[in-house]
Amino acid sequence: MNTLSRPLLSMLLAVFFVFAAAPDSQAAKQIGVILTGDVPYYRAMHETFVAELHKRFTGAEKIEIIVQKPFPDPISWSNAARKLIAFDVDLIVSYGSPATQAVLQEKSNIPILYVGLYEPDQAVVTGKNVTGCGFKLPLSSIIRYFRHLKPVNTLGIVFTSAEEDSVRQYKTMAALAAQQNIKTEKIDIGSYADLSKLKTGNTDAVFITGSSLAHLWLKDIVSILKKRRIPTADIFPDDEESGGLINLFHPPLPQGKMAAEMAAQILLNKKIDSIPPYTSRDTELVYNLVEARQLGITIPIDQLIEASRVIK
Amino acid sequence: MSRHSFPAFRFLQRLVACLLICLSTAIALPVFAAEQPTELLIGIEPEHNIFDQMQRYRYLASYLSDQLGVKVTLTIMSRYGEVIKRFKSRKLDGAFLTSYTASMGIKDLNLEPIANPVNLNGEFTSQGYLFVRKDSEIRTVQDMAGKRIIFVDPATMEGYLFPLAYLEQHGIRNINKFFTRFDFSGSDASSIFAVLDGRADIGSAKNTVFNNLIHNDPSIRQELDILAQSPRIPEITLCIRNEIDLYLQAKLVNVLLQMDKTAQGRKVLEQFKALRFVKSKKTDFAVIEEMAQDARAAIAEHGK
Numbered sequence: 001m002n003t004l005s006r007p008l009l010s011m012l013l014a015v016f017f018v019f020a021a022a023p024d025s026q027a028a029k030q031i032g033v034i035l036t037g038d039v040p041y042y043r044a045m046h047e048t049f050v051a052e053l054h055k056r057f058t059g060a061e062k063i064e065i066i067v068q069k070p071f072p073d074p075i076s077w078s079n080a081a082r083k084l085i086a087f088d089v090d091l092i093v094s095y096g097s098p099a100t101q102a103v104l105q106e107k108s109n110i111p112i113l114y115v116g117l118y119e120p121d122q123a124v125v126t127g128k129n130v131t132g133c134g135f136k137l138p139l140s141s142i143i144r145y146f147r148h149l150k151p152v153n154t155l156g157i158v159f160t161s162a163e164e165d166s167v168r169q170y171k172t173m174a175a176l177a178a179q180q181n182i183k184t185e186k187i188d189i190g191s192y193a194d195l196s197k198l199k200t201g202n203t204d205a206v207f208i209t210g211s212s213l214a215h216l217w218l219k220d221i222v223s224i225l226k227k228r229r230i231p232t233a234d235i236f237p238d239d240e241e242s243g244g245l246i247n248l249f250h251p252p253l254p255q256g257k258m259a260a261e262m263a264a265q266i267l268l269n270k271k272i273d274s275i276p277p278y279t280s281r282d283t284e285l286v287y288n289l290v291e292a293r294q295l296g297i298t299i300p301i302d303q304l305i306e307a308s309r310v311i312k
Numbered sequence: 313m314s315r316h317s318f319p320a321f322r323f324l325q326r327l328v329a330c331l332l333i334c335l336s337t338a339i340a341l342p343v344f345a346a347e348q349p350t351e352l353l354i355g356i357e358p359e360h361n362i363f364d365q366m367q368r369y370r371y372l373a374s375y376l377s378d379q380l381g382v383k384v385t386l387t388i389m390s391r392y393g394e395v396i397k398r399f400k401s402r403k404l405d406g407a408f409l410t411s412y413t414a415s416m417g418i419k420d421l422n423l424e425p426i427a428n429p430v431n432l433n434g435e436f437t438s439q440g441y442l443f444v445r446k447d448s449e450i451r452t453v454q455d456m457a458g459k460r461i462i463f464v465d466p467a468t469m470e471g472y473l474f475p476l477a478y479l480e481q482h483g484i485r486n487i488n489k490f491f492t493r494f495d496f497s498g499s500d501a502s503s504i505f506a507v508l509d510g511r512a513d514i515g516s517a518k519n520t521v522f523n524n525l526i527h528n529d530p531s532i533r534q535e536l537d538i539l540a541q542s543p544r545i546p547e548i549t550l551c552i553r554n555e556i557d558l559y560l561q562a563k564l565v566n567v568l569l570q571m572d573k574t575a576q577g578r579k580v581l582e583q584f585k586a587l588r589f590v591k592s593k594k595t596d597f598a599v600i601e602e603m604a605q606d607a608r609a610a611i612a613e614h615g616k
Contacts, residue, residue: 138445140535141509147529180531248509281448282460283510302361305498306505 028061029267032084032092032110034099036212037072041236041252042095045116048256049093049263056264063267070099072212074162077102085110091266093259096212097123097165104130111272115259116252118165118210118235120277131266133258133278135250139173139207142233143180145246145285146205148303149231149292154183156203156230158221160211161188169209169235189214189221198224208234208244218242229295237286241311245295247286254280284308349556351383352376352564355395355407358388359499369408371583375576379567382560396420399553406552411438412469414549415600423551424561425592427568429584431520431547436590438518438547440470442478442540443504448513451539453482460493462503462512469600470518471500474542477606485610501525508535520547543599549592565591 031053035042050065057063066087070076081103084092093113094100100114104127114125114132125132146152155177159170174184187197187206195217198206206225208214214221218234219242225232226243233246258278265275288311292299304310354373359365369386376384387404389395395413398404399421406426409417417423428436444450450459464471476487484490495512497503500521507515519541526533550568552561571577572588581588 136447136510138508138510138535140531141505144508144529144531176531179534281445281510281513285509285511301363302501306502306509308511 028063029057029091030064030066030087030089031263031267032087032089033065033067034077034080034084034092034094034103035067035069036077036096036099037216038069039096039212039215039236040239041210041215041249042116042212044237044239044252045095045256045259048253049115049259052257052260053263056260057267061267072098072160072163072216074098074102078105081106091263093263096163096210097125098163098212100125100130100132101164111266113259113263113266116250116255118169120279122168123164129272131262131272131275131277133255133262133280135255135280135282137235137248137250137283139169139235140176141283141285142173142207142235142246142248143176143182145248145303146231146233147180149245149297149299150204152182152204154185154201154203156185156187156198156201156206157209158187158189158198158206158211158214159209160190160213162190163211163213166209166211166214173207173209189217192217192220195220195224199228203230206230206232208232208236210235218244226291226294231291231295231297237284238288243288243291245288245291245297247288248283249286250280251282251284254282286311349382349405349560351385352380352405352556352560353385353387353403354550355387355389355398355404355409357395357408357410357413358390362388368584371580375571375580376564376567380560380563399423402553404553405556406550408548409551410468410548411545411597412473412600413467414546414551415469415597415604416467417551418594418597419601422554424554425546425549425551425594425596426561426565427550427589428546428592429548429586430588430590432585432587433520433523434587435520436546436548437544438470438520439544440474440516440542441519441522441538442475442514442516443507443522443536443538444514445507445510446535446537448537450513451537453479453484456484456514457490458492459513460495460511461487461491461514461516462495462497462506463516464500464503464518465496465498468518469545469603470542471503471516472496473600473603473607475516475540476610477603478540478542480606480610487610504532504536508532514539518547542603545599546592546596549596550589 035046068080070080077099085106085108091111091113092103093115094103095116097117103112112130117123117134119136120134157170157173159166161167177184185201185203215236222232222243231245234244235249237249238244238247262275266272285307286309287299287307290311356369373384373386395407414425418425430436450456466472487494497506500517503515503517504522504525506512568589571581
């Protein structure tokens, strides 16, 4: 190869790399998403988020969405956050508290939009480049509905000590139960082996917090409890029909829409600190009559009429 | 003499005949004007649990049938529109009506309010509450802007007329614009549960249901704040058609007011979940008309 062809080859290679990288650089806006454990509830929010965002950017700038689905543990959340920061995305969208905490710990300058956060005003998610939407849920209603169905002397609470929002839900529920002289039993799920904790104890009913880990194994959790004829209540919807008796949850669609609205504003260069966080209080209540029958529980008619939906 | 006495006799005879006709007409008149039914069909407005409600009223209907010698039959109605329709078509002789419906029935159909049951707390009146969750940060009418409100039914004083009148007094006429959403729950208890669960931010309901739920579950009181209360008005009133035989009306009133004086009556009252009945009067409902005046503009605005 002569002296002239070498620089020419180098130039050709450089041009090739530029063109190879072009699809990414042409994507005017990139959004990085952390969807913990592909939990169906967060997935439903995300699907609405994507659909709504595309509606807002039809024919305009191209939006590229990079999705990370880490396993619900601190190292995986941290790795997912670091990857998105390395991609230098324009916005990071994180579903739930632990994913949001992981991104915040990395201290990047990328704007962060949290979605589906339980009581955001109680979570430590502050910063000049952070905003988002979450929900409040009256956990006291779950105790009330349980007590309408059967006497509850001991309430089991399934949570994960590594998940900040799940711990807060555990503490809130334990305090509410104490006010009503109901004992509580901690069921900390940190690994699949911990499901064996459900096979013992004297719980009359079990409340399942918004733990991502618990929701990965929801069918197994409900199945173990069903064998012991223990009813469950969950604050996520049971879209995959795992068999919970009561689901009291914030509907995912409005949350996805609100997130898309906020993301669109950020991508259109509105200052993130001028977009106030939003907390929704809307809820839906679902009773599973099939499960009630199998558990030998009769749901009174005046309670059934309160439901947004009844699974028959 | 006979020539003079004959016309006089004829005159006297005609006078007596006339008097007899007049007398018999006069005696017969009330019979034609007032109906003597063989059956009394009494309507009931539905509560939260209609099965429990029907059971309670069945005991009362059976007792009234025995005491009056007239079969008392119950029928459950859907709402105000049906009450009016059925009274007009004379398919209803009376009805146990909530305050707003009773007020409209008295005004539009000239129904006669005859008695009110006194509940187990010793009250025969109720009032409307406007309430929110304690952790909602809603404390004034201004804080309610852009929130979701739940009413009970357009035919209720406590669950609709009162909140509208209250909002109007605070300068809110167009609830379509002021709230992001307004719904009707269909029952007082459902309104309360909707606010407790977060399905609505502001709710309206009658105090008797509110207090009863708290009695059964005291934790509810810790979660809700009452922001406004309406005046007290008879909660349930037995109203009957004015055309019903006056004697039967009087007998019905008497049976109801004397129920707590006999062992049998007290047993039925216990099953009916009341202490006694008290006499009702039309003036009790004047305050509803005042509220309706206040709420009229708001109702016209959103068409309910």
